[in-house]
Amino acid sequence: MVAMATKDEIGRAGEQLAAQWLAREGMEVLDRNWRCRFGEIDLVARDGEDLVVVEVKTRRTLTFGHPAEAVTTAKLTRLRRLAAHWVADHEVHAAGLRVDVLAIWCPAGAPVRVQHLRGVG
Incomplete structure (x- = not known):
């Protein structure tokens, strides 16, 4: 992760790390x-x-709580609705649908930590 990065840069870096994480887990x-x-x-x-x-949540510190705590019930409801719109816009057929959260914590001077919460909503 980039030291002294802006919130947007941290978010983009977290999403890139999340995409790599999912690929390593065998997901496309x-x-x-x-x-x-x-x-x-x-x-x-x-x-x-x-x-x-x-949903990817990336934080530099735990001052405002663990990254996964930012995913509220309202956010999960919105993600389920967005998933329906995504499916309607794409020619992708699936047996099931789930919502996962990838919580990424980038503490200064320590390794990045990733927690993959499957099927949260």
């Missing part, structure tokens, strides 16, 4: 930063026969 990233008038999906991936909408 289908889309990144997909937007429609209702919002944005950070990553859309395929995990076997399932479609996965991934």
Whole structure:
């Protein structure tokens, strides 16, 4: 991660790390930063026969809590709605759909930590 980076730079770096993480886990990233008038999906991936909408939260410190704590019930509801719009816009068929959270913590002077929460919503 970049020291003294802006919030946007930290977010982009986190999403890049998340995409690499998912690929190492055997998932295929289908889309990144997909937007429609209702919002944005950070990553859309395929995990076997399932479609996965991934919310990426990256933090430099835990001052405001663990990154995953920023994913509220309202955010999960919005992600499920966005997933339906994504599916309607793409020719992708899947057996199932789930929402995952990739929480990335980049503490100064320490290794980056990644927590992959599967099926949170």
